[in-house]
Amino acid sequence: MPQTDPEPSDVPVQTGLEGDNRADADTDTGVYVSGYFETRLTHDENRAKVWKHLCEYLARWITPDAEVLELGAGWCDFANNVRARRVVAMDLDATVKRAAASHVTPVVGDCTDLSAFENGSFDLVFASNLLEHLDREHASRLLGEARRVLRPGGRLILLQPNFRLNPGRYFDDFTHVAIFTDQSLQDYLVSEGFTVEKVLPRFLPLTMKSRGSKLTFLVPWYLRSPVKPFAGQMLLVAAR
Numbered sequence: 001m002p003q004t005d006p007e008p009s010d011v012p013v014q015t016g017l018e019g020d021n022r023a024d025a026d027t028d029t030g031v032y033v034s035g036y037f038e039t040r041l042t043h044d045e046n047r048a049k050v051w052k053h054l055c056e057y058l059a060r061w062i063t064p065d066a067e068v069l070e071l072g073a074g075w076c077d078f079a080n081n082v083r084a085r086r087v088v089a090m091d092l093d094a095t096v097k098r099a100a101a102s103h104v105t106p107v108v109g110d111c112t113d114l115s116a117f118e119n120g121s122f123d124l125v126f127a128s129n130l131l132e133h134l135d136r137e138h139a140s141r142l143l144g145e146a147r148r149v150l151r152p153g154g155r156l157i158l159l160q161p162n163f164r165l166n167p168g169r170y171f172d173d174f175t176h177v178a179i180f181t182d183q184s185l186q187d188y189l190v191s192e193g194f195t196v197e198k199v200l201p202r203f204l205p206l207t208m209k210s211r212g213s214k215l216t217f218l219v220p221w222y223l224r225s226p227v228k229p230f231a232g233q234m235l236l237v238a239a240r
Helices: 045-061 076-082 097-099 137-150 169-173 182-191 215-224
Strands: 067-071 086-091 105-106 122-128 150-161 195-205 231-239
Touching: 045 076, 045 150, 045 215, 067 076, 067 137, 076 086, 086 097, 097 105, 097 182, 137 150, 137 182, 150 182, 150 195, 182 195, 182 231
Parallel strands: 067 086, 067 122, 086 105, 122 150
Antiparallel strands: 150 231, 195 231
16 A cells, blocks of 8 residues: 555555755755655655555545646656546656656646646645645645635645654654644644545555555555554545
8 A cells, every 4th residue: 555654564655755845955956855766755666556546546535527736746646647637746856747647737846835826726636745844834835825726615635644653653754844643634724724524544554665565456455444554644635
């Protein structure tokens, strides 16, 4: 199943090379943190297979005629697999440009600044493993911008590591700066003007870097199962 951090004993994915820690970000050349894609977010052919299953699961909140924006898209695993009328993938790192499928519009830029998009431009904003890379000021700016570009009734879907489930490995990613749990994140979203519709505290394993990561055919079973071994990530769905 998916990821935010590497380590042996879990399964799946992460789409999120994101972040607005400006000391580390070089927006002129489109680089997030030097060496990050070579260490924390290396390319994995199994990731796309996992995200195909995940997008099928998430389709219950995404209509086929939706206009979708993915923030911190990285390798564009969500953007490339989601079924929607229009898909935009945005990331601080230029990797997004070479990773985006032909039907996806890649944008290299700061995910806390969505001024390129008009008010009410999208039906869905999605981010995976993103907010933990941002300090509070920039996270609030991102959420405010996400709310602005969503149409009334539009949704924000967040896939995030849940500190409550695996605190010992939360900071294995050297770019993590913020802690979130299923409770703190839903409270945070409410404080930023969203209405939380769904919270799944135990949604996916923390990482896909394990021996079991090739067992992608088990992802649908994992998503349906009430038992979630190695769970480390949560899913939150909120409405504008």
